[in-house]
Amino acid sequence: MGETILDVQNVKKHFKAGKHQTIKSVDGISFDIRKGETLGLVGESGSGKTTLGRTLVGIYEATEGKVIFDGRDLSKLDRKSKKMVNREIQMIFQDPQASLNPRMKVGDIIAEGLDAYRLKKGSARKQRIIELLEKVGLSPEHADRFPHEFSGGQRQRIGIARALAVEPSFIVADEPISALDVSIQAQVVNLLADLQQEFGLTYLFIAHDLAMVNHISDRIGVMYLGQMMELAASDELFAEPLHPYTKALLSAIPASEPSLRGAKERILLGGDPPSPIEPPSGCPFRTRCPAAMEVCAKQKPQWKEIKNEHYTACHLYG
Amino acid sequence: MPEVNDSMFKPVDRSRLRIRTKSRPVMGYWHEVALKLAKNKLALTGFFLLLIILTLSIIGPHLLPFTPSHQSLTEGNLKPSAKHWFGTDDLGRDIWVRVWTGARISLLIGIIAAIIDLIMGVLVGGISGYMAGRSRAGDRIDGFLMRIVEILYGIPYLLVVILLMVVMKPGLTTMILALSITGWVGMARIVRGQILQLKQQEYVMAAEKLGTSHFKIISKHLLPNMMGIIIVNLTFTIPQAIFSESFLSFLGLGVQAPTASWGTMANDSLGVVLSGQWWRLFFPALMISLTMFAFNAFGDGLQDALDPRSEK
Ligand code: SF4
Numbered sequence: 001m002g003e004t005i006l007d008v009q010n011v012k013k014h015f016k017a018g019k020h021q022t023i024k025s026v027d028g029i030s031f032d033i034r035k036g037e038t039l040g041l042v043g044e045s046g047s048g049k050t051t052l053g054r055t056l057v058g059i060y061e062a063t064e065g066k067v068i069f070d071g072r073d074l075s076k077l078d079r080k081s082k083k084m085v086n087r088e089i090q091m092i093f094q095d096p097q098a099s100l101n102p103r104m105k106v107g108d109i110i111a112e113g114l115d116a117y118r119l120k121k122g123s124a125r126k127q128r129i130i131e132l133l134e135k136v137g138l139s140p141e142h143a144d145r146f147p148h149e150f151s152g153g154q155r156q157r158i159g160i161a162r163a164l165a166v167e168p169s170f171i172v173a174d175e176p177i178s179a180l181d182v183s184i185q186a187q188v189v190n191l192l193a194d195l196q197q198e199f200g201l202t203y204l205f206i207a208h209d210l211a212m213v214n215h216i217s218d219r220i221g222v223m224y225l226g227q228m229m230e231l232a233a234s235d236e237l238f239a240e241p242l243h244p245y246t247k248a249l250l251s252a253i254p255a256s257e258p259s260l261r262g263a264k265e266r267i268l269l270g271g272d273p274p275s276p277i278e279p280p281s282g283c284p285f286r287t288r289c290p291a292a293m294e295v296c297a298k299q300k301p302q303w304k305e306i307k308n309e310h311y312t313a314c315h316l317y318g
Numbered sequence: 319m320p321e322v323n324d325s326m327f328k329p330v331d332r333s334r335l336r337i338r339t340k341s342r343p344v345m346g347y348w349h350e351v352a353l354k355l356a357k358n359k360l361a362l363t364g365f366f367l368l369l370i371i372l373t374l375s376i377i378g379p380h381l382l383p384f385t386p387s388h389q390s391l392t393e394g395n396l397k398p399s400a401k402h403w404f405g406t407d408d409l410g411r412d413i414w415v416r417v418w419t420g421a422r423i424s425l426l427i428g429i430i431a432a433i434i435d436l437i438m439g440v441l442v443g444g445i446s447g448y449m450a451g452r453s454r455a456g457d458r459i460d461g462f463l464m465r466i467v468e469i470l471y472g473i474p475y476l477l478v479v480i481l482l483m484v485v486m487k488p489g490l491t492t493m494i495l496a497l498s499i500t501g502w503v504g505m506a507r508i509v510r511g512q513i514l515q516l517k518q519q520e521y522v523m524a525a526e527k528l529g530t531s532h533f534k535i536i537s538k539h540l541l542p543n544m545m546g547i548i549i550v551n552l553t554f555t556i557p558q559a560i561f562s563e564s565f566l567s568f569l570g571l572g573v574q575a576p577t578a579s580w581g582t583m584a585n586d587s588l589g590v591v592l593s594g595q596w597w598r599l600f601f602p603a604l605m606i607s608l609t610m611f612a613f614n615a616f617g618d619g620l621q622d623a624l625d626p627r628s629e630k
Binding site: 054057058059083086087090091093094095098099100101102103104109112113115116117159162166 | 519520521523524525526527528529530531534538539542543
């Protein structure tokens with residue numbers, strides 16, 4: 001595996017809710033992302049995956065912990081180098097409706113980064129807009145239109161072009177296909193894969209179920225209630241899941257994708273995930289875990305490498 | 319229930335499955351708003367009424383050969399006629415001329431109220447909303463501004479005018495001063511709320527992520543997306559200010575006689591309406607009502623037209 005591009009060390013992001021409560025959206029996560037790979041990040045809504053994504057790109061400031069990009073600690077940069085690093089890390093947003101300003105023309109949306117960094121002006125700017133539109137499978141005349149004239153899939157392409165404009169090396173894609181029709185999802189995933197090939201991009205691809213990230217991810221991380229439950233290479237995770245939560249997620253993949261599901265029994269999880277304001281003591285998953293033991297309530301399981309490159313946090317493996 | 323079987327299903331005609339691509343002429347947002355507005359009869363009526371009132375407030379007084387303070391005791395209390403279109407009052411002053419001079423005061427108050435709203439309201443609300451949640455200092459600025467707004471919000475305009483009269487004479491200046499103290503808080507709240515909401519939009523996050531400057535985020539992303547709400551709010555605060563002026567002048571707390579204002583004219587007429595001189599009250603009251611109606615009808619229509627979800 002290649003060298004590390006992003007090193008995440010015990011990152012926490014807490015929000016204040018009212019006077020005395022904190023929402024522990026992300027609560028101590030460590031992992032790394034390697035140059036050129038796609039790391040899939042899976043979790044239910046409320047698991048903190050979007051918050052983690054936004055913290056990694058710098059939209060949110062981490063409450064605790066370090067994010068090291070290309071050897072540089074993001075929290076310790078001066079303004080100038082921060083701006084440069086910012087350019088290299090971009091984001092593709094979830095809602096293609098909300099992520100494009102309805103009052104701006106598509107060309108100006110795509111050129112937003114070019115303008116902010118004063119990269120291109122006049123005809124060079126125009127040229128670059130056309131080039132980017134074509135890269136994402138749209139045509140030059142689309143530049144003069146407004147976002148509402150496009151379909152969801154096309155809008156997501158516009159969002160991708162906007163991120164590409166500043167030539168990033170690392171892109172966080174926050175559920176880029178969840179809001180799209182199933183028939184269009186594959187197109188967007190393929191586009192992302194092609195662009196990765198062409199520009200040597202690294203992705204953190206956030207999704208809410210395993211089936212969605214399987215095709216594109218080299219490795220997959222599973223999040224639950226602000227913490228990472230398991231992290232392994234995709235094949236390994238599907239073939240030999242360790243954590244009870246991962247097993248449950250895998251068993252929930254519909255039978256229409258038998259190759260992914262294997263011959264596993266469906267594990268039904270009871271109840272809803274607990275609130276991140278008052279997470280359970282010990283293991284966050286213990287309230288729904290079919291294998292929960294006494295120790296699970298008392299001690300938080302350690303994040304450990306159980307096998308080569310296969311991490312999990314569970315007392316069953318300890 | 320009838321049984322469902324295979325024979326009931328037919329393959330869909332392939333040609334109907336074509337992906338719908340929207341291809342209509344490129345149209346700006348405001349262009350679309352104007353089109354929607356043009357189809358709303360009530361709003362259109364309001365708009366043209368406003369135009370007429372505005373025009374007549376400019377040229378109206380010049381259409382008859384009198385000045386608003388021109389008295390002629392021999393021509394007192396005349397009914398509307400070819401010489402005095404709206405009749406005269408007890409001092410023989412022409413009511414048509416006075417009504418349209420009074421309209422100038424009303425519109426002036428309306429315009430000033432709008433300017434105060436735009437400058438103070440948008441500025442305070444904008445700073446507050448933009449700073450909120452940005453940093454600890456930002457939160458403090460937001461908290462401080464909103465505390466002021468809350469305090470002012472609780473003080474009625476009428477009370478401020480009366481309090482100001484302790485130190486000032488009643489008149490246009492007093493009313494304008496009172497308006498600048500309290501008139502903008504509603505706008506400030508609305509703008510702040512809008513900004514807080516817009517800041518959560520992913521396109522604003524994307525802009526920040528791309529390194530767009532604060533100035534551009536405000537001018538390109540926030541303001542254009544709030545314009546509608548700001549304008550709609552104006553179409554409600556302007557008539558409110560106009561009505562307050564008339565009302566205060568009517569009570570004798572606003573513009574003072576002999577200056578013509580719809581309120582003072584209505585007040586003057588109180589004693590004589592019952593003795594049959596209906597035109598003395600009718601025309602100023604009609605103008606107040608028409609102006610209120612025109613603004614509200616137009617404002618309502620505008621609100622609908624600005625809502626992107628409403629179809630043409
Ligand atoms: S630590 Fe205990 S509760 Fe948590 S997943 Fe493992 S077995 Fe289940």
